[in-house]
Amino acid sequence: MMNTDFRGARHATPLLAKAVPTAVLLVGAFYCLVPVAWVLAASSKSRSQLFTTFTLAPGTGLADNLQNLFAYGDGQYGKWALNSLLYAGVGAVLSMIVSTMSGYALAKYRFRGSSVVFFAILGGVLLPGITLAIPQYLLMSKIGIAGSVWSVLLPSIISPFGIYLSRVYAMAAVPTETMEAARLDGASELRMFRSIAMPMMVPGMVTVFMLQFVGVWNNFLLPFIMLSDQDRYPITVGLYTLLSKGSGEPALYSLAIIGSALSIIPLVLLLLFLQRFWRMDLISGGLKG
Amino acid sequence: MTTKDLNPPSRRLRRRGTAAPYIFLTPGVLLYVCFLLVPIVYSIYLSFQGLRLVSGGAFGHRQSTFIGLENYATAVTDAEFLGGFRRLAIYGIIAVPLTLGLALLFALLLDLGSARAKRFSRTAIFIPYAVPGVVASLMWGFMYLPATSPFSYITEKLGWGTIPFLQNPEIFSSVANIAIWSGVGFNMIILYTSLRGIPADILDSARIDGANEWQIATRIKIPLVAPALVLTGLFALIGTLQVYGEPTTLRPMTSAITQTWVPLMTIYRDAFTLDDLPLAAASSVVLALGTLVVSVILLRLTQKRAFGED
Numbered sequence: 001m002m003n004t005d006f007r008g009a010r011h012a013t014p015l016l017a018k019a020v021p022t023a024v025l026l027v028g029a030f031y032c033l034v035p036v037a038w039v040l041a042a043s044s045k046s047r048s049q050l051f052t053t054f055t056l057a058p059g060t061g062l063a064d065n066l067q068n069l070f071a072y073g074d075g076q077y078g079k080w081a082l083n084s085l086l087y088a089g090v091g092a093v094l095s096m097i098v099s100t101m102s103g104y105a106l107a108k109y110r111f112r113g114s115s116v117v118f119f120a121i122l123g124g125v126l127l128p129g130i131t132l133a134i135p136q137y138l139l140m141s142k143i144g145i146a147g148s149v150w151s152v153l154l155p156s157i158i159s160p161f162g163i164y165l166s167r168v169y170a171m172a173a174v175p176t177e178t179m180e181a182a183r184l185d186g187a188s189e190l191r192m193f194r195s196i197a198m199p200m201m202v203p204g205m206v207t208v209f210m211l212q213f214v215g216v217w218n219n220f221l222l223p224f225i226m227l228s229d230q231d232r233y234p235i236t237v238g239l240y241t242l243l244s245k246g247s248g249e250p251a252l253y254s255l256a257i258i259g260s261a262l263s264i265i266p267l268v269l270l271l272l273f274l275q276r277f278w279r280m281d282l283i284s285g286g287l288k289g
Numbered sequence: 290m291t292t293k294d295l296n297p298p299s300r301r302l303r304r305r306g307t308a309a310p311y312i313f314l315t316p317g318v319l320l321y322v323c324f325l326l327v328p329i330v331y332s333i334y335l336s337f338q339g340l341r342l343v344s345g346g347a348f349g350h351r352q353s354t355f356i357g358l359e360n361y362a363t364a365v366t367d368a369e370f371l372g373g374f375r376r377l378a379i380y381g382i383i384a385v386p387l388t389l390g391l392a393l394l395f396a397l398l399l400d401l402g403s404a405r406a407k408r409f410s411r412t413a414i415f416i417p418y419a420v421p422g423v424v425a426s427l428m429w430g431f432m433y434l435p436a437t438s439p440f441s442y443i444t445e446k447l448g449w450g451t452i453p454f455l456q457n458p459e460i461f462s463s464v465a466n467i468a469i470w471s472g473v474g475f476n477m478i479i480l481y482t483s484l485r486g487i488p489a490d491i492l493d494s495a496r497i498d499g500a501n502e503w504q505i506a507t508r509i510k511i512p513l514v515a516p517a518l519v520l521t522g523l524f525a526l527i528g529t530l531q532v533y534g535e536p537t538t539l540r541p542m543t544s545a546i547t548q549t550w551v552p553l554m555t556i557y558r559d560a561f562t563l564d565d566l567p568l569a570a571a572s573s574v575v576l577a578l579g580t581l582v583v584s585v586i587l588l589r590l591t592q593k594r595a596f597g598e599d
Binding site for chain 2: 014017018021022024025026028029030031032033034035036038039042050051054055056097098099101102104105106109111114117120121124126127128130131132134135136138139154155157158160163189190193214217218220221225235236237239240243244246253256257260263264267268270271272275280281283
C-alpha cells in the first residue's frame, strides 16, 4: 500500500500507527478465542478436575469423556450430530435451489403479480421467523406431522432473505443479452436456467447455502418446539437437555462440555472452507439496488 | 463488485405469455404460503379465540369462541410480558450498539493498510458465527460460574472475590456479551466487504489532499458504508427481539433468569406450560408487529432505502 507515504508526514510515530490497530485487532481475536480455548481445555478434564483445577489448564480425562459422550443414551450424541447435519444440510441445499429459482424468476422476468411476490418476500425478511414457530407447530399437529423430521426440515427450506439475495445476485450476474441470444438460438426457458443462469449464479448460491446452513444448524426454538423424541433432536436441543438435566446430575456437565467442543469443530472447518467461495458483498452491496 | 451494476428494470425481459417465471416461483411461493402466510393467518385467527363455558347438557362444556380483542388486552397488560420487553430493552441497549460498534471498529482496522496479523484476526473474530447460540451460552455460562470461571479465578487470586456474572443486574451484560460475541464477526465481515467496495480513487484523492486516516474513516468510509450499517443494525434489532435460546440455556445455571425473562419465553410458557394457545398467539402477533414497527422506524430515521427497489 502506498498510503504510508502520505501519512508519514502527519504521524511522528509510524510504529505506533502500526502497533495500535494491530493490538486492537489482536485483543478482539483473543476475546473471540477465549471461550473456544476454555471449552477445549474443559473437555479434556475428568469430572473431579472440572471444578478443582485451574479452569484453562488441560486435564487428563479426554478419552474418558469422549467414551462417555458416545455411550450416553445408546449413542444419542451421534444421532443428534447426524440429525443436525440432515436438517441443516438437506434444508440448506433445498433452500438454495428454491431461492435460486425464485430469485431468478423475480430478477429476469416481467410478469403479472411479480411485485406482489416481491413485497411479500420483503415482508418475510422483516418478520421474526421465530414467532411463527408456535403456529407452525399447531398446524403441523393438525395434519399429524409435528414431531417428525419433516416438521423441522420443511420450514427450514423457505428463506425470504435467501430469495431476496438470489434476486440481487441474478440481476447482477446474469446478463439479459446472453439470455436473449440463447433464446434466439431456440433454447427453452428451462434449459436457459439450467445451462446459462445457474452456472453464473454459483457464488450467490454458495452464499445462500452457507447462510441457511448456519441458520438451521444454530436454530434452537423450532426443533425445541416441534420435537419430543430425543432421537430426532439436533445438537443444539440435545446439548440443552444435557445441561438442564445437569443441575441434578453433574456428570452430564462434562458431557455437555465435550459435546459442545466437538460440535463446533466441523462447522468452523466448513466456514473456513466456504469463506473462499461466498460473496459477502451480496449482503452489503445488496443495499445499493 | 458485480452487484453494483444492476440491470435497470427496463432491461428486464418483456415476454408475454411465457409460463416460465410462474413455474420457477411455484416451489418458493408454495412454501411461503404453507409456512409463513397460513401460520400468520392462523395466529391472527387464534388470537381472537378463547375458551368459554357454553351452557348445554347437564354441566355445560368449554368451547372455543370468538372473544374479540380480549387476548390482546390480557397480553398488553400482563406484567410478565411487559417486564420481558423492559428486560429486552436493557439487554438490547447494551448488545446492539456494542456489536455494531465493535464490528465497525474491527472492519475499519482490517481495512487500514498499516495493521498487521489481519488474516488471523479476521478469521478468529469470525469463528463465533459458527457456534450456535445455545453452545455459546453453554460455554459462556460455565465461564460465568464462580467454580469454573477463568475471570473469577483471576479476581479471586487478586483478593477481590468472584465476579457475580449470573446475578442481577450483571446478568444483563452477561447475556448481552454472548450476543456480542456471537454477532461481531459476521457484522464485521459484512462491513469489511462493504469497505473494500469503496473505489480506491476516492480514498487516494483524499490522501493527496492531506486527510489523515481518522478523517478518511469518519468522513468518507463510514458515510459510504452507512447502508450496510443500517442493514446490520436492522438485523441486530430483529435478532434482539427474538432472543430466546441464550437466556433459556443459562436458566439452569442462575435464578436471575426467570421463566418469563424475555417476551418469547413468556409466549412459550403460555403456549406449552399454561396451555393458553390463544393468548400465546396474541402475544406473538404483538411481538411480530412490534418488530415490524421498530424496523420501519429505523429505516425511516436513517432515511436510507435499505431495500430500495423498483
